[in-house]
Amino acid sequence: MSAERLPRLEPRLLHPRYWPQWFGLGVLWLLVLLPWRWQMWLGRRLGRLAMRLLKSRERIARRSLELAFPELSSTEREQLLVRNFESVGCAIFEVGMAWFWPDWRMRALMRIEGEEHVHAAAEQGQGMLLLSCHFLTLELNARCFGLVRPGVGVYRPNTNPVLEYAQYHGRCKSNKYLVDRTDVKGMIKALRNGDALWYAPDHDYGRHASVFVPFFGVEQAATITGTATLARVKNTVTLPCYNIRDEHGYVLHIGAPLEGYPTGDDVADATRSNQVVEAAVRRAPEQYMWLHRRFKTVPEGMPPRY
Incomplete structure (x- = not known):
């Protein structure tokens, strides 16, 4: 993003209509001053409360788990659903940690597997396409990676200017800048410059530029082909x-x-990227964003899944 388009703290953002957003950010800043284990304890309970209140999201997550894990019993999926909502509650605190914590506190809680792959690519001057996915810890993914090597994030700008300001600068706490998810030229430029580009292709973005390939228990999951394009x-x-x-x-x-x-081959490449994502998610399925309707788009003539 050019310097002219960076979200700035302008006087208009102090208008009373934005006070609720500033208040919420202030409360979040105060909460993440608590010890980490206290935050996680509160987060799990907040997640259970959200499960009772957000019934439509509960139905979506339950159906996503049914589609993804047909091999599990209904009892096992219900247990996974509860743990997933607990993780949703923890994610609220983790956003604050990613945006507000100093580097020393973040480093104290992070461990790294595979840092040598980043250093090897950097020594060769290579661009790094970071094939990631929508874990509920995704804000911390970018923050932690930036402490290894500052990179570039792909994101969707927020329509609320206060939240956009907080989101942009929070995500750049240890990284360079963000590019809009529609700005393919900006992504390519970052890779050509030898930057690390964080990219998560695992949501359902409809039929446009997508193919239907296996993902978990669904044989025909709409998957975008942009990953291979960037690669x-x-x-x-x-x-x-x-x-x-x-x-x-x-x-x-x-x-x-x-x-x-x-x-x-778009089908082969999308299948490969889904396999990478699935292997990651299976390490901690309760931490994945099942509240998203990942399997919403279906081939022509197939009944809706949700």
Whole structure:
């Protein structure tokens, strides 16, 4: 994003209509001053409350889990659903941690697997396409990776200017800048400049520029082909990258460069990227964003899944 378009703290953002957003951000800033284990305890309880209040989201998550894990019993899926909502509550605090915590506090809770792959690519001057996914810890994914090597994020701008200001600058706490998810030229430029580009292709974006390939228990899941397009940028390596919460803090996993990717076959490449994402999610399925209707888009003639 150019300097002229950076979200700035303008006088108009202090208008009374934005006071609720500033109040909410202030409360979040205060809450993340608490010890991490207290935050997680509060987050789990907040998540259980959200499960009772957000019935439409509960139905979406339950259906997503039914589609993704047909091999599990209904009891096992219900247990996973509860843990997933607990993780949703924890994610609220993790947004504040990612945006407001100083580096020293963040480093104290993070561990890294595969940092050598980043250094190897940097030494070669290669762009790094970070193949990630929508874990509920995604804000911390970018923050932790930025402490290894500041990179560039792909995001959707917020329509509320106060939240856009907080989101943009919070996500750049340890990174360079963000590009709009529709700005493909900006993404390609970042890779050509040898930057690390955080990219998560695992949501359902409809039929446009998508193919239907397997993902978890769904044989025909709409999957965008943009991952392979970016991976084809000259001198670019594709590194799986995701962040998982455990009892001690967070593990940032950076995988080895994908070999033989992309192939030039959209179906084969989308299948490969889904396999990478699925392998990551299976390490901590309760931490994935099942509240999103990942399997919404269906092939012509197929009944709706939700």
